[in-house]
Amino acid sequence: MKQAAAPPNAKWTGPAQAGVKSPDPILLADPARRFAATAQRLENLAAGHPMEAWLRFMASLAQAQHAVATTLAPAAAPDPTAVAQAVEARLPPLAADGHRREASWREGLALLLDRIDGSALPPAALAVMAQLRRSDAAAQEKLADQFLRGGLAAADAGAAVYVAAALQVYFTASAARLKAEDLRLLEERGLCPCCGSPPVSGLITASGQAPGTRYLYCSLCSTAWNHVRAVCITCGGTRRLSLQGIEGDAGLVRAETCGECHTYAKVLYQVRDMQADPYADDLASLGLDMLVAEEGFARHAPNPLLLVGETEAATG
């Protein structure tokens, strides 16, 4: 082949499992499986866990999300011209802070609150649910705007969990109406190509056509996108990265810390546990967050179901 000539374009004729394949850049979530998988994994992780009560609550929340995702009619398919325009401009087509929500997400919220099993919940959680049920549309929209765009008051941290859960279902269902081949990775590779949100964690695959590649999972619309390994997802630095884990653990979760920007993002190794779920395992590995925070690293962004206030002022 001459240099700089067009690469050969013939079909692969060898065995199906052979050959070197490039990973898909973007994988859209299946709303019918995404929340059920998280709920199942949370239930499995909860047994004997120091945060068992909270993980069981998160599991019932994910179960309720699954019920909403499978019963509620999905939002209208996004306008293909608008999607093409946004992708052309390298912008996320369902931009979380600019997208005009349909009112149906509030039906989802109401359904979600009805579906959560409240029998074992602490009074505070039930009180927040009751208060959200009583609140009018305007108040709910305001909470959603504050959650998506910033400016959420610390007092609303509890209500934000339910609002975030309802919006996750809404955005996941909306993103699933798009086609992966219409989308394009953003220039900021650390942000979701579909809605522009930060990821919850990264999963290093162990199966599929490109095992060993890292996919980041969107905290809002559940889209997964490929991100090069051994590169900081926040600043793109490679020189002072370190994989930190808890001594003696199973090696499933590692925090990829960056000594240049002093942040970290979690990496899950599917090869250690094929059941690993980027959402459930992120919540269950909160102990790692605590230890890494003590070393002076900040998490790239919170899990939307666990919003943490700025503690700089409190801790000095």
Added chain:
Amino acid sequence: MALTRREFIKVTGLGLAASSLGMLGFGAAGVAQAAAVRPFKLTHATETRNTCTYCSVACGILIYSMGDRAKNARSNIIHIEGDPDHPVNRGTLCPKGTALLDVVHAPTRLKAPRYRPPGGTEFKEVSWDFALDRIAKLMKEDRDKHFIARNAAGTTVNRWTSTGMLAASASSNETAYLTWKVARSLGMVVFDNQARV
């Protein structure tokens, strides 16, 4: 104090009390978690990209070493695997590449120049200064003896054909450029790359 889903956060036991976890009445779970991890230490590993040393395919590899590159800590390479992001091999390696870790830790691995004098029976370790001086001296002797300045027709050719050079396969562009300049400026024409072997 405003909450955000997009900015950096520090997760601390104290912070959890004011988090959504604390606000919903699961504060005890946060306290239990903080207590459960307190006795544990963190392990540090480093993932480094490199190129396989063997052949011209130049597969990308990921090298894992223990230790956080702290001043007093010794790093140790613990694992080598194909780089799944490398467009050449996408994570795959041939049997030789898969065994790279054994090359790194091989007791027979050459770590310093060694010299066996003419007529000697054993190699002994020598300094780099000795080795480079010796190589330079022998190269100069040979070049002075066999250098061809003009061919039969009297055209200037400046060839040195009695000594050759074999360069490395995993060189960067810059290394390759310098190698070329050094070899060719001496008039060396027997010059090839490990990449073609």
